Amino acid sequence: DAGVIQSPRHEVTEMGQEVTLRCKPISGHNSLFWYRQTMMRGLELLIYFNNNVPIDDSGMPEDRFSAKMPNASFSTLKIQPSEPRDSAVYFCASSSSPRGQYFGPGTRLTVL
């Protein structure tokens, strides 16, 4: 069974450009999470969806960040415009219960 799929795995872009990160959760999971990992702040939750509805977006750093989940099998995290401080590894995770969240391989974003 396929795990959480993220694309792209690596993204290098220039400041000011729009960046879109994609996630396909594990089939049957009804919760989806976006996390960001940096050296300074560690792993932090950006936004959480349940049954495709955003439940908690308090971790989204600012208006430049937006996330959508148009259906149960796809989610996007968009940064527009991107800034160098957005450079990080972005993880998507999915879950069907408190049993545990399963993480994708991450997208390493570098903003020059």
Add this chain to the structure above:
Amino acid sequence: AQKVTQAQTEISVVEKEDVTLDCVYETRDTTYYLFWYKQPPSGELVFLIRRNSFDEQNEISGRYSWNFQKSTSSFNFTITASQVVDSAVYFCALSEVDSSYKLIFGSGTRLLVRP
């Protein structure tokens, strides 16, 4: 407010030594879950174990064991006879039922196992 503290930033051991990674948590909930994740140098986050707040029984899985003590709000992780492949960053995390199961991570402990 919920919080997870991993006071050990980095641990270095020689292969075959036993090592314990500490995790202390704070929560007001009576129902919660605790997790350990492993992040090897390749970067992915690997789920290791989940414990719910009503189950204080220690668990052993091969060389890994976990000690959950509610009295001290700790959920420590021990690797017996460590191997070089155990080198990774290990994260402890807390999930509260009331917060829709989102994970609060500790800052991680980097384990280096030297041959």
